[in-house]
Amino acid sequence: QKEVEQDPGPLSVPEGAIVSLNCTYSNSAFQYFMWYRQYSRKGPELLMYTYSSGNKEDGRFTAQVDKSSKYISLFIRDSQPSDSATYLCAMSTGTGGGNKLTFGTGTQLKVEL
Amino acid sequence: KAGVTQTPRYLIKTRGQQVTLSCSPISGHRSVSWYQQTPGQGLQFLFEYFSETQRNKGNFPGRFSGRQFSNSRSEMNVSTLELGDSALYLCASSLKGSGAGELFFGEGSRLTVL
Numbered sequence: 001q002k003e004v005e006q007d008p009g010p011l012s013v014p015e016g017a018i019v020s021l022n023c024t025y026s027n028s029a030f031q032y033f034m035w036y037r038q039y040s041r042k043g044p045e046l047l048m049y050t051y052s053s054g055n056k057e058d059g060r061f062t063a064q065v066d067k068s069s070k071y072i073s074l075f076i077r078d079s080q081p082s083d084s085a086t087y088l089c090a091m092s093t094g095t096g097g098g099n100k101l102t103f104g105t106g107t108q109l110k111v112e113l
Numbered sequence: 114k115a116g117v118t119q120t121p122r123y124l125i126k127t128r129g130q131q132v133t134l135s136c137s138p139i140s141g142h143r144s145v146s147w148y149q150q151t152p153g154q155g156l157q158f159l160f161e162y163f164s165e166t167q168r169n170k171g172n173f174p175g176r177f178s179g180r181q182f183s184n185s186r187s188e189m190n191v192s193t194l195e196l197g198d199s200a201l202y203l204c205a206s207s208l209k210g211s212g213a214g215e216l217f218f219g220e221g222s223r224l225t226v227l
Contacts, residue, residue: 036218043220099144099205101156
């Protein structure tokens with residue numbers, strides 16, 4: 001079993017929909033949680049970064065972390081065709097683990113007109 | 114502010130050859146990490162360098178190696194290439210080395226091994 005599980009999709013939604021993406025993990029030492037967006041043939045782009053449990057909002061994006069359930073989510077409001085990409089969750093333990101990130105496999109999202 | 118720059122962007126090699134990939138981090142960033150991305154395995158951590166010292170290493174064979182220079186630029190080398198080494202190799206830089214920093218990725222070097 002992988003340390004981080006993520007539904008690969010593909011997920012197809014109409015423009016304007018609310019999108020919910022999520023990951024589960026097994027390593028309770030993870031403290032830092034990130035969401036990256038990756039367009040085809042590009043490098044991952046950092047979208048959201050959170051430490052420990054709680055919510056963080058940035059524009060149309062909201063990240064939630066529930067460490068008790070080992071579950072993280074990314075919500076996209078008013079989704080746009082430009083949001084069509086692969087979304088990767090990533091986590092790190094920090095400190096001794098340095099900047100080693102453990103990634104989910106990514107969820108492919110398509111927002112249709 | 115310039116982002117993370119990786120060269121070359123694309124390259125084709127044959128089995129048994131070796132390859133060197135280069136990464137220039139964001140100015141001021143001292144941590145450089147390398148990842149391998151394949152359709153089957155996703156993104157997998159190779160190694161991380163901070164102030165010219167390797168801090169962490171992923172579960173890859175010794176054919177994969179790297180180094181970091183005093184200006185924080187980094188190179189990774191893969192010797193005796195195998196077909197399975199075909200992948201997108203991504204470099205990421207961070208201001209902090211503690212894991213509390215955000216990682217910023219380059220666009221990657223796409224390696225094809227024939």
